[in-house]
Amino acid sequence: MIGNLDIVMLQQIWWIICSVVGALFLFLTFVQGGQTLLWQVAKSDQEKSLVINSLGRKWELTFTTLVLFGGALFAAFPKFYATSFGGAYWVWMLILFTFIVQAVSYEYRTKPNNLLGAQTYELFLFINGSVGVLLIGAAVGTFFTGSNFTLNDFNQVTWTNPLRGLEAAFSLFNLSLGFFLVFNARVLGAMYLVNNIDFNGVPEFEARVRKSCLVNFLLALPFLLYVVVSLVLIDGFGTDTNGVVSMVAHKYLSNLLAMPVVLGLLVVGLFLVILGVTRTSLARSTTGIWFGGLGTVLVGLAVFFTAGFNGTPFYPSKIDLQSSLTIYNASSSHYTLTAMTYVALFIPVVLGYVAYVWKQMDSRKIGMRDISDKKAY
Amino acid sequence: MGEIDLATVNWARAQFILTAMYHWLFVPITLGLSFLLAFFESMYVRTGKEEWKNLTKFWMTLFGINFAIGVATGIILEFQFGTNWSSYSWMVGDIFGAPLAIEGIFAFFLEATFFAVMFFGWDRTTKGFHLFSTWMVAVGSNLSALWILVANGWMQYPIGMAFNPESARFEMQNFWEVLFSPVAVAKFTHTTSSSFVVGSFFVITISSYYLLKGRHVEMAKKSIIVASVFGLLSSVFAAFTGDESAYANGRFQPMKMAAYEGLYEGAKGADIVALGILTSGKRVGDGQKPFAFEVSIPHGLSIMAKREWNAFVPGIKDLVYGNEAEGIMPVTEKMEKGKAAIADLAMMQKARKAGDEPAKVAALERFKVNQDYLGFGYLDTPEEIVPPVATTYYSFHVMVYLGTFFILLLLLYLYYSYKDALEDKKWLLLLGFCSFFLALTASEMGWVVAEVGRQPWAIQDLLPVKMATTKIAAGHVQASFAIFFIMFAVLLIAEIKIMLKQIKIGPEGV
Numbered sequence: 005m006i007g008n009l010d011i012v013m014l015q016q017i018w019w020i021i022c023s024v025v026g027a028l029f030l031f032l033t034f035v036q037g038g039q040t041l042l043w044q045v046a047k048s049d050q051e052k053s054l055v056i057n058s059l060g061r062k063w064e065l066t067f068t069t070l071v072l073f074g075g076a077l078f079a080a081f082p083k084f085y086a087t088s089f090g091g092a093y094w095v096w097m098l099i100l101f102t103f104i105v106q107a108v109s110y111e112y113r114t115k116p117n118n119l120l121g122a123q124t125y126e127l128f129l130f131i132n133g134s135v136g137v138l139l140i141g142a143a144v145g146t147f148f149t150g151s152n153f154t155l156n157d158f159n160q161v162t163w164t165n166p167l168r169g170l171e172a173a174f175s176l177f178n179l180s181l182g183f184f185l186v187f188n189a190r191v192l193g194a195m196y197l198v199n200n201i202d203f204n205g206v207p208e209f210e211a212r213v214r215k216s217c218l219v220n221f222l223l224a225l226p227f228l229l230y231v232v233v234s235l236v237l238i239d240g241f242g243t244d245t246n247g248v249v250s251m252v253a254h255k256y257l258s259n260l261l262a263m264p265v266v267l268g269l270l271v272v273g274l275f276l277v278i279l280g281v282t283r284t285s286l287a288r289s290t291t292g293i294w295f296g297g298l299g300t301v302l303v304g305l306a307v308f309f310t311a312g313f314n315g316t317p318f319y320p321s322k323i324d325l326q327s328s329l330t331i332y333n334a335s336s337s338h339y340t341l342t343a344m345t346y347v348a349l350f351i352p353v354v355l356g357y358v359a360y361v362w363k364q365m366d367s368r369k370i371g372m373r374d375i376s377d378k379k380a381y
Numbered sequence: 382m383g384e385i386d387l388a389t390v391n392w393a394r395a396q397f398i399l400t401a402m403y404h405w406l407f408v409p410i411t412l413g414l415s416f417l418l419a420f421f422e423s424m425y426v427r428t429g430k431e432e433w434k435n436l437t438k439f440w441m442t443l444f445g446i447n448f449a450i451g452v453a454t455g456i457i458l459e460f461q462f463g464t465n466w467s468s469y470s471w472m473v474g475d476i477f478g479a480p481l482a483i484e485g486i487f488a489f490f491l492e493a494t495f496f497a498v499m500f501f502g503w504d505r506t507t508k509g510f511h512l513f514s515t516w517m518v519a520v521g522s523n524l525s526a527l528w529i530l531v532a533n534g535w536m537q538y539p540i541g542m543a544f545n546p547e548s549a550r551f552e553m554q555n556f557w558e559v560l561f562s563p564v565a566v567a568k569f570t571h572t573t574s575s576s577f578v579v580g581s582f583f584v585i586t587i588s589s590y591y592l593l594k595g596r597h598v599e600m601a602k603k604s605i606i607v608a609s610v611f612g613l614l615s616s617v618f619a620a621f622t623g624d625e626s627a628y629a630n631g632r633f634q635p636m637k638m639a640a641y642e643g644l645y646e647g648a649k650g651a652d653i654v655a656l657g658i659l660t661s662g663k664r665v666g667d668g669q670k671p672f673a674f675e676v677s678i679p680h681g682l683s684i685m686a687k688r689e690w691n692a693f694v695p696g697i698k699d700l701v702y703g704n705e706a707e708g709i710m711p712v713t714e715k716m717e718k719g720k721a722a723i724a725d726l727a728m729m730q731k732a733r734k735a736g737d738e739p740a741k742v743a744a745l746e747r748f749k750v751n752q753d754y755l756g757f758g759y760l761d762t763p764e765e766i767v768p769p770v771a772t773t774y775y776s777f778h779v780m781v782y783l784g785t786f787f788i789l790l791l792l793l794y795l796y797y798s799y800k801d802a803l804e805d806k807k808w809l810l811l812l813g814f815c816s817f818f819l820a821l822t823a824s825e826m827g828w829v830v831a832e833v834g835r836q837p838w839a840i841q842d843l844l845p846v847k848m849a850t851t852k853i854a855a856g857h858v859q860a861s862f863a864i865f866f867i868m869f870a871v872l873l874i875a876e877i878k879i880m881l882k883q884i885k886i887g888p889e890g891v
Contacts, residue, residue, distance in 0.1 A: 029444045061501055064493035067452065072485035074459055079482035082474020089463020090470070090851035097861050100460045101868070107453035108872055111445055117882035119875035131589050157730045158549045161472050162852055262690045337552040339544070347483050361494050361514075379500055380443070 006345045012332065014262050014341035018080035019312045019331045025073045025195045027304030030185065031297045032066035037193025038221075039133035040186070040212075041104075042126060043193070052126075053114075053375040054209075059193075060110040061365060067107065067360065072295055079344050080275030083159060083334035084319050088143075089091055091153045092159045092169025094324035095143050110381045136377040137189050141182030142172040147311040148256065149175050150241065150322035163197035164323055178232040191277070192300060195284045195293035197338055202371035214311045219290070220279075228274075235260075235310070241320035241328055249325040257316045266309045273302030388855035393465040396862045400457045401832075403869050406452035409824050412573055412731055413580015413615075414444050418499075420607050422515045434580055436600050437515075438503075439888035440584065443880060445500060458863070469839055469849035476542050476553045477611060481785030484528035491521030494734050526576070536840050537831070538633045540873035544731055544752055544843075546745055551843070567629045568806045568831075571622035574615045575827060578787055579820040581612030585794065586817035587884055589810040592803065600888050605813075606798050614790040620784060624685065631686030631694070634841060637834035639697045640770045642682055645671045647696035647704060651680025655801050657779075658770050665697050665764055697770070701763050712763035717751055719758025722751035756843040759840055765845075766800035768836040776829040783823035790816060 038059045039048070042051050046052040078085040105128035112118045113125035152165040166172045170180050194217035203210035220246070240255025252258070260267040275298030280361035312318035328367030335341060374380060418441055425433035459481060462470050463835040470477070498506060498514035535541075541558030542551045542882070553559065585608050588601035630638040638644075642652065643659055657675030683692040693707050703711030725748035732740035760766065789813060797803040803810070835841060 061497045064496060065490075067456070068485065068489045068493040071456055071459060071489060072482070074463075075478070075482035076461070078459075078470070078474060079478035082478050085463050085469055085474060085478065086471035089403055089460065090465075090467025090853070093851070093853060093857055093861075096464055097864075100457060101864065103456055104453045104849060104868065104872075107456070108833055108875070111449035112875060115446070115879045115883070116886075117878045119871070119878050123827040157727075157734075158468075160468055160852055168857060169852070255384040258889050274794070336478065338480055339556075340475050341551045343553070343556045344482065345478055345485060347479075350486055354486060358490060361498055364510070365497060365502060368505060372499070372848045377501075377505075379438070 006342060007319055009342065009345070010096040011335075011341065012159065014338065015335045016313070016330045017345060018341055019308070019318075021351075021376060022073070022076050022080060022209075023305050023308035023312070025069060025076050027036075027301040029066065029073050030188075030304040031071045031192065031300045032069050033137055033185065034192035034196040034293065035063045035066045036133035036137050036188075036296070037191065038191030038192070039129035039196055039211075041190055041193050041197070041216055042129065043217065045197070045216050047212075047362060049205065050375065052194045052211050053380065054201050054206075054370060054372075055197060056113065056129075056371045056381050058197055058373050061107065061370075063110055064197075067103065074145070080330070080336055080341065081331065081334045082331050082336055086153065086159070087153060087329060087334075088151075088319060090144065092146070092151060092172065094167065095139055095169035095172050099136055099139045099143070100171075102132040105289070106132035106136070113381060130271075132336065134186055134195075138179075138182035139173065139185045141185035141231070141265050142175075142178040143169075144307070145175065145178030146182040147174050147308075147318050148235065148238070148240065149177050150328075152323050153321050153327060154323075155327040177231065180227040180234075184224050184227040184231055185285040187220045187227065188277070188300060190220040190222060191281060192293065192296050194220065195296045198284050199290045199293045200366060200370055202369035204371065211342070214285050214288075216375040217281055221281045221285075233267045237369070239262055241317050241325065243315045243317055243328075243330055247333065248324040249320070249328045251325070255316065256310055262314050263309065266306050266313070268304035269302045269331075273299045273304075273306060275299070276302065277306075285327065285355040322356075371374065382636060385847050386852075387847065388857060389853060389858055390850050390871060391823070392855050392858040392862055393850045394846065396465060396858060396865065397461065399862065400454065400461060401828070403873075404454040404458060404467050405825060405828060406821065406873075407447050407454065409527070409576035409579035409724070409821065410447045411444070411451050411522050411530065411585050412576035412813035413438065413578065413611075414583055415522045415580075416448070416513075416577065417580055417584055417608060418444060419512075419516045419519045420510050421604075422560060422608070422612065426512050432600070432603070433889055436603060439600070440604070441499065442883055443583075444755075446876060446880050448614045450872060453872070454869075457474040464861075465850050465851055466839070467851040470821070471846065472550045472849075473536075473840060474550070475868075476535060476539075476551060477558060479553065479556070480487070480528040480532040480559075484525050486526060488521050488711070491517050492525065492641055495521065501705055505519070524575055526573055530569045530572055531562075531565045533831075534562055534568045535559050536838075538562055538564035538629070539833055539840050539843055544755065546748055546752075547727060547733075549726065549730070549839075563751065564629045564633060567622060567626040571626045572827075573621060574581075574622055575784075575824055577615035577825050578612050578619055578784075581608040581615065581791075581819070582787070582817040582820040584608035585612065586642035586812050586815070589813035589816075590884070591887070593807065593814065595804075597887050597889075598804065602798065602803065605794060605803065609791050609794040609798065613795060616788045616791060618782065620788070623781075623784065627685050628688065634835060635695050636685075636697065636766060637768065637773070637830075638686060638699050639695065639700060640768045640773040640834050641830055643671050643770065643774045644682065644694065644696040645698050645709070647694055647699040650680045650691040651686075651694040652677035652679050653685060653871065655681075659774055662769075664771070665701055665767055697767055701766060712757065712760070712766055715754045715757040716763065717756035718751040719756060719760070721758070722748055722755045723758040725751070754841075756840070756845055756848075759845050759848050760787075760837070765837055768834050773830055773834040776826040780823045780826040780830065781811075781820050783826075787816070787820065787823075 025251050042055050092355050109125040109128045145372050154162050194213050235256045239251045239253050242252035242255050243249050276295045280292040280296030283289040312331050317330045319329035321327040421437040425437055477720035495514040499518050502511050540562045541555035542553050545552045584604050588604045591597045591601040654675045654677050657672045660669050660673050663669045680690055682694050686694045700711050701711050703709050725744045729741050729744035796804055837845045839846045
């Protein structure tokens with residue numbers, strides 16, 4: 005069946021697959037959010053240890069999902085990969101640096117003789133959770149605000165802004181999306197910790213974590229509002245039937261209206277996040293993360309679908325509209341997309357064993373016993 | 382395709398050398414040690430003896446320290462194809478991106494998911510599931526090696542694809558040809574087996590240190606036996622797969638082979654230089670003797686390259702200036718054809734833009750005649766196709782000498798272990814103590830041969846490295862190079878300090 009799909013169908017399928025991976029990554033940023041909460045919710049070394057060890061069993065999943073997101077975009081939309089990574093050089097480099105320092109920090113933080121001291125590794129985790137997520141948000145923001153590049157006949161990218169991608173962080177819209185993701189990650193982080201840690205004997209610690217979920221949600225709100233209102237009001241990039249790109253008034257609003265499913269994803273997603281917050285902060289439930297997580301995935305999907313579907317170039321160029329990338333002009337060949345679609349059939353298996361192992365490992369919460377283990381982080 | 386900034390090219394190259402070689406300090410340990418952990422734990426599950434469990438946990442601690450930095454440095458390489466090599470990423474992304482994505486789906490998640498069970502699941506899962514997880518980490522690590530090596534193999538021997546002049550890029554035509562290309566198969570088997578050797582020597586070096594110090598003697602001896610058996614089997618296999626790689630080079634990358642053998646003049650029944658010092662400053666076509674001193678084995682190279690006693694093996698000179706008798710076209714001619722292909726491609730793009738269909742079709746027909754030589758059109762001189770001979774030659778020979786030495790060393794280790802006399806052989810333990818550093822050197826040298834030996838090509842014969850970079854001012858690449866360099870230096874010192882401390886603490890501390 006897959007062998008008979010036409011290229012347009014495959015391009016759309018791959019935009020959906022990339023969106024799913026990207027949205028799952030946004031859910032998994034509860035690890036990054038938790039990292040930034042460390043200094044606020046954990047007052048003693050013991051509490052810190054609980055947080056780190058709880059997150060430490062999951063950080064690699066988030067990291068791997070980010071790598072897969074990059075890999076899937078490379079395989080399915082190589083023109084985007086080449087244009088954005090090569091063009092918006094510094095925004096990607098800085099994101100990369102924050103993930104490099106994250107990867108060693110869990111393992112090295114409490115090991116004796118670790119050169120930099122536990123505080124430095126905690127700082128690395130904080131930088132990853134704040135700067136890293138902020139810049140990822142800013143980079144995603146350029147899907148709507150556009151970038152500064154032209155492509156020549158051979159599709160080589162020329163970036164016209166000397167900041168090479170860092171300019172993305174100087175747009176109010178991009179910054180707002182970034183800050184929303186940072187605070188949303190913190191909300192999710194608090195939900196996850198509530199779900200994952202055994203708070204027996206440390207009720208004040210639990211209260212702080214539960215409270216931080218609500219506080220961070222309130223902090224996220226103004227940024228979310230700014231992003232949503234802007235999306236409704238701003239002109240967007242649109243392609244006509246001949247693939248010619250032009251500025252279209254209220255493009256993203258009309259995308260949402262033209263694709264009610266996407267609007268539904270957005271609304272239901274936001275509702276679920278709110279539900280997760282109330283369950284975590286106002287009720288004494290530990291299941292908030294599942295609502296907040298699913299909600300974040302749905303919001304993420306809505307964002308990516310709005311950016312890429314309904315005749316919208318997902319990686320628009322502000323300075324040369326016709327250089328803008330759509331899922332149709334940036335994709336791999338028919339053959340490669342077909343082959344990769346067969347490979348993608350394996351994704352549910354991956355999700356299956358990840359879920360199974362997660363359940364096995366988390367059937368007992370992280371408690372004092374785990375942090376006194378010699379293998380503990 | 383626009384002007385080339387050689388400073389950018391060279392800094393991008395430098396950054397790739399730095400990041401790839403640094404990443405490779407940790408990867409072979411992961412590939413080899415992950416299987417050793419699985420063996421150790423299997424012994425524990427079979428025998429039920431706590432000493433095997435403690436031994437497994439000790440090596441697992443060291444594994445974790447190494448693994449973290451391996452992960453941290455691995456993500457750089459994926460990003461880097463985009464950041465520094467965006468022209469490359471566009472031109473071959475249709476083929477090269479797929480293995481990277483597959484690596485993520487098939488391999489990284491196995492590693493990431495089961496790593497957590499392996500480390501933290503001792504009392505959270507059953508014994509059986511824990512063992513299964515340890516095996517899955519080993520399988521996942523080595524599967525990730527498979528896909529990235531398939532991608533690398535494709536660059537060395539581009540197959541299963543065609544150039545699409547409409548999009549001006551290479552596109553995949555046959556996935557299975559890419560996956561099962563003889564170069565990819567040889568590369569995967571040789572890289573993993575030689576990494577198993579590195580992992581084995583990691584264990585042997587630390588265990589030998591303990592024996593020399595008279596500490597943790599029983600654990601060290603047990604570890605040595607398992608690592609020596611695994612190391613010996615892998616070493617022998619690495620020798621075979623190394624021969625297979627050389628045979629693949631003989632067929633698909635004769636220039637690389639000529640460089641690592643120091644062969645300037647091709648010959649029938651060519652000799653192989655077993656030991657030799659290159660004449661310094663030798664250039665192709667300058668009439669100097671290639672070697673200042675050499676010991677050769679008659680017909681050795683013909684047998685290695687073509688598996689025939691009297692086969693012709695082309696030398697650097699033949700490959701650059703051509704050899705009519707053997708049907709080798711001179712590079713000058715290839716360059717002319719390549720330049721014609723580039724011109725026709727540009728003309729085709731122009732006609733396409735102007736909507737001039739007949740002109741486009743005509744240009745396309747002309748392009749097809751010369752398209753196999755496209756890459757040569759970007760060269761400035763024929764001599765540009767010669768890689769740095771001395772670097773390639775010495776790296777190759779150091780690798781081969783060390784590989785042979787490892788087999789002897791492991792035989793001695795097994796013999797004296799069998800006699801239970803290892804502790805008394807201080808000289809052997811000292812050699813064993815050095816072995817990991819030598820093995821890592823051999824492993825890095827292998828990559829030098831593979832990558833320096835294929836210069837100037839990013840994709841053999843199709844895309845020179847200088848055409849593959851991002852259009853970016855050299856200063857940006859320089860700056861990111863500097864940041865990587867400082868970061869790597871700090872993290873490496875941290876890693877070594879932590880590792881040494883854990884070794885000093887020893888198995889009782891884990």
